[in-house]
Amino acid sequence: MQLTVCIATYFKMKAFIKVEVMQSTQTKLEYKIRLKASIEVVKLLLNQGLAFRGYREDESSLNKGNFLEILLWYAERCDKIRDLVLKKAPKNDQLTSHKIHKDIIIACKIETVKAIMNDLNGDLFTLLVDESYDVSRKEQLAIVMQYVNRCRSVMEYFIGIVHVRNTTALCLKKAIVDYLAQYSLSLSYVRRQCYDGASNMQGALRGLKTLIQQESKSA
Template sequence: MSAYRTRLEASVETIRWLLLQGLPFRGHDEKESSLSRGNFVSLLTLLSQHDPEYSKVVFKLAPGNCQLTSPVVQKDIINACAKETTKAILEDMNGGFFAILADESADISDKEQMALCLRYVNKKGEVCERLLGVVHVPNTTSLTLKSGIESLLMEHSLTFSQVRGQGYDGASNVQGSINGLKALILEECPQAYFVHCFAHQLQLTQVALAKKNSDCGWLFVDVLAPLLNFVGGSPKRKEFLREKQAQRVVEALSSGELESGTGLNQERGLGRPCDTRWGSHFKIILNVLDLFPSILESLDKIGEVSNAIDSNKAQALTHLLMSFDFVFVAHLMVSIFGITNALNVALQKRDQDIVNAMAMVDVTKINLQKMRDEG
């Protein structure tokens, strides 16, 4: 019995560490002759090598039917850890009110999964956000999502009457004022005020308005998108850009145009902007303007060594980048996004309050209007 308990403790300690780090357990080949046996077996081996008590009861020294390393045993221990973690969260809430944060996404097997987080004030007066659980939903309609949230809350003896806030993304199935998830929960609990992420909302608003402007749409859709697809679509083309960028940095350092130091002159990339990633459009324009000479040189190099089709694409992109329209619109977008990006960064701070946030919104609007009138 003592050996069984020690063996179980070794497996539990191993699993606890892997869970805290969010690491996978299983390896492709867990045989003793394998060089990569997976994180669980490797960590358990390391633990037994440094603890004489564990080394006496694990692996070969354990009975063949009681090694406590099988996937079934691992899942049982993981479920026990999940229950203990949830129990600690509920005790920390102490039966108080909370807000719910939910989002849905398809997993690798294309099954819709919904994650539910609770936001509450603990016994120490600290604001906490904790994951309550992940539940499978057959579809993403508002009724299905509400049913999934309600079942998950009831599973832990929680009800909608304790909800004092709700937050989701900008999808219509959750934000709809008539049949959306927000409205359905408000019917049961009028105190569950809906709060949209301000920075997220600002980013989506910027993108929506930018797409309506022909010049801005031309910049992102007709110039930057083909450039990112062409240069970023091949490791060889990326390497051309890295080489040209490194050459220019070395030349600037030798001539004294740039200063050397820790964290300075980092390599810049051409990552694709995302409608929901804060500041990504601003960052890509800044990077393109900063790498402008390197990009032109790399396009020339690509045109020299590539086939006729890629060479024509490189020349077409060069003509677009060299045009006055591109340079003017790009610098105009830098000025506009520079104003809104400061607000974006400020709204993402954890210690931001609503009064200060509204004041910063007013300042941003004033600066944009000033740019429109006098810029």
Template structure:
């Protein structure tokens, strides 16, 4: 076999190392991957808990200053910091203890988590409605950036007989014409496997593009399904009453200020 440093002995030693299964490259990489997967799952589990809590209470995620040196980095990160104090394993695998490119705290990641929850809520709503009928509630207005946004809500009666109103989407529309709104509503309903044929009620405000007798959204949907009953939105009626009362009974001259 030759000396210890002979080519034969060196080849035999390398062959023995290769035959040791626990030291094989693929085994070592697989073991390392499993460890990283466990760490990531623990990190993801805590993030989901934080997102679910903030969504349930309806609180904002971000903060004004989310830098490491900030005293208040926003509710998402601050709640995450509080939870990680309860477990050494979680503490060692979240925030600054995790890789800088895998901390799950960026605004993009937070929005993705929210979208996943939204998809689950929509799926639950679709299953709750099933093949039953529902009512359509729609309103549109411009946001601070002057973009037109349309909110869509579905009203239905669940299997237990309770009336529910579920917000299913906020859609950006290029204009507020009745045809544009109808097409946007159709896209939302189609994406949620719903159709105009199941609509039995419509609720909008009194704007001409919504309840107009000629080309309003109400008429366009009635052309698709003539069983959809239109009801002027009660919230909008109340708003009109409050505005009218406020204008009628304005501040009178000589009236004393109530403290």
């Protein structure tokens, strides 16, 4: 009798575990579909240079911003995601928050720069730097790279923004060196320099150019 009860309990637990595994697998699949939908919308907005957020994003808003409106448009036309995104998704797993946007944008940036560096293939390049302020009035450098790739095409890409503590030539140089080092590049790869910035920055930029030429005579 006891053996029969044990066997019955075993099969009940086995069936329960099987259901749990199936539900877990389905949950993971639905999560991946939601994530892919959010990634596709983010990529579209990045490619078009469009803003993500709306002034109001609540249910009563007639225009919830580009991200939510495009995701809704996408869901209405794609059966695969229609029942899995926005209001149909679990409230704590919709993958539409501003933090999710930022995480996906950072991932896109990493993959984009990685592709640029693969195209550069450790070759020589021109360094283009523009100085500006961000919205909080912090100094920043926009770094652009120009090079000739293996197909002999001239390529020019923005590769990143670096915040700097001050605008002395030494500080600007360190910021550029540290940024290039992330991609195993150094100033010895630079063959030309081009700078743009406010008039009060021209002295620092001239000093920066001299410092770089001390390490790369051909720059």
